[in-house]
Amino acid sequence: MRAVRVAEFGPPEVLRVAEVPDPVPGHDEVLVDVAAAGVQFVETLVRAGRSAAVPRPYTPGRDVAGVVRAVGPGVDPALVGTRVSGQTASSGGGYAERAVLPRHSLHPLPGSVSLRDATCLLGPGLTAVSLVEAARVRAGETVLVEAAAGGVGSLLVQLAKIAGARVIGAARGRKKLALAEELGADATVDYGVEGWADRARRAAGGRGVDVVWDSVGGAVGRRAVETLAPGGRFVVYGIASGSGTEIPGALVYGRGLTVIGYGAGNPVIDHSRRHALQARALAEAAVGRLRPVVGQCFPLEEAPRAHEALTARATVGKVLLIP
Template sequence: MQAWQVHRNGEPREVMTLSDTARPEPGPGQVRLKVRAADVNFPDALLCRGEYQVRPPLPFTPGVEICGETEDGRRVLATTALPHGGFAEYALAEEAGLLPAPDALDDAEAAALHIGYQTGWFGLHRRAHLQAGETLLVHAAAGGVGSAAVQLGKAAGARVIGVVGGPEKVRVAEELGCDLVVDRRQTDFVAAVKEATGGKGADVVYDPVGGEAYTKSAKCVAFEGRIVVVGFASGSIPAPALNHALVKNYAILGLHWGLYAVKDPASIGACHAALTELATKGSVKPLVSDRVPLADAADAVQRVAAGTTTGRLVVLPEGAAA
């Protein structure tokens, strides 16, 4: 089979090589899946660089989430069992973690429903307890993680303010349903949020960016607001001023979605049922901006690493449904 492999750490385009390899053999509790579609995630770039919290042995195949097909023909979603990731014709996954792919979504959309939307659902509902009528501020609102949070926020009845960088991303965020979109390159989002909320601020901040995005968010979070820390796509990990959180009376909430699979595995299935229902109703639909062939996977990971993409890029092995 064909599979992308990383033999040394570095930038994705430089270290990912497409090779002919044997199909991976499942270990105890694992299954081999035919890859129907593999979503590209920022962690795939971090894996290539050797900067992710998980460091699989070299060589490895990146691609952390897929829509795949079991040997008995079931269409499923899975996080892959590294080092045998999804940028290949076949991947491995833990059998206990397989989830049925929603019928309402095609393979590419289904592949993009799993990690980003689960992260959004847990962040907004389990951690921040977002309520209908509240104001939700979403950073990188046109990206893969942010676009999921926008849709989930609207589905929950929140007023959503999206922060993006550039006119093209403004257009995408508006089409996603944001009530207000702020181009951070043109406008100070702190002032825009305060103006839009009559000085109150955002009840919930969803931050996959970190760095300056977090620092400024602390200036426009509401009384008893909640800042959900999802990741650090900016590459900068902020050091929160806890005295500021005390004086302004807001909460800083960390979200490590993968930990739920260890500490509360039943919650993953319950979340998937909720997401499947929302997808069936049409309340959420992953924004797939580009579907690329397996041969272009390295370039797709590099594009996501650069932060220039909107929505999701999804890799489709040869013969997979578009």
């Protein structure tokens, strides 16, 4: 089969397609013919050697959807032919024509959810649902979503609306702001334009917002802190800018702010919890209340272009590889 392999850390060009043997499912595992594999920003950092090192050579990718081709010992053979989504083990393996998934990660898919949409609701769905819970969003509150047109941000806009909140979508450029509006944002601000934080506060009625979801960090995150109303919650879940948000202690103390950290490695999110959170996102999509956004699709051979598009912030929604 064909798979993307990384023999050494470096620029996107180190992503190369090679012929490798089909993986063999072990106990409690299934082999899936991959219809779509999700590309995550963290995978660009690992590839570049800027995040947790992994043994090389390796095949990146965790979020996949496809059709079960074979099952390992301990798995019901009736699953063969089933449309599923799921996440590979932490070592990756998703950027390939076939991938092995642990049985506990599988989500059999209803006909109302496409394989490509399902791929968008694994890592991003888990993160977005978790973030809404972590922020304890209540009906009538106002929230600010950074990167509101991204894979997670686009889901947060919709989930916050489902929770009854007023949503301010923050992004860079008219195309991304238009998508946030299409997804239900009540107001949008371009954080590439000076004075955006003041405009966000005005959009919140002058009082400020109750919740900020910060995935950008750096100068954007620092300005976003200033949009919070007294007693607001600042939820950090990414540093796409390359640096974290510096939050002055005096500001936190003076306004009674709560800072909440989130990480994919949070030990409270075990296998069963992870599966349940993803299932909630899939259920919302199945009934038409949550719309996953497929931004760009690339063939396996163009994995370098997919990584370049992500790092250049040139994408909306989720980026997929199609074997």
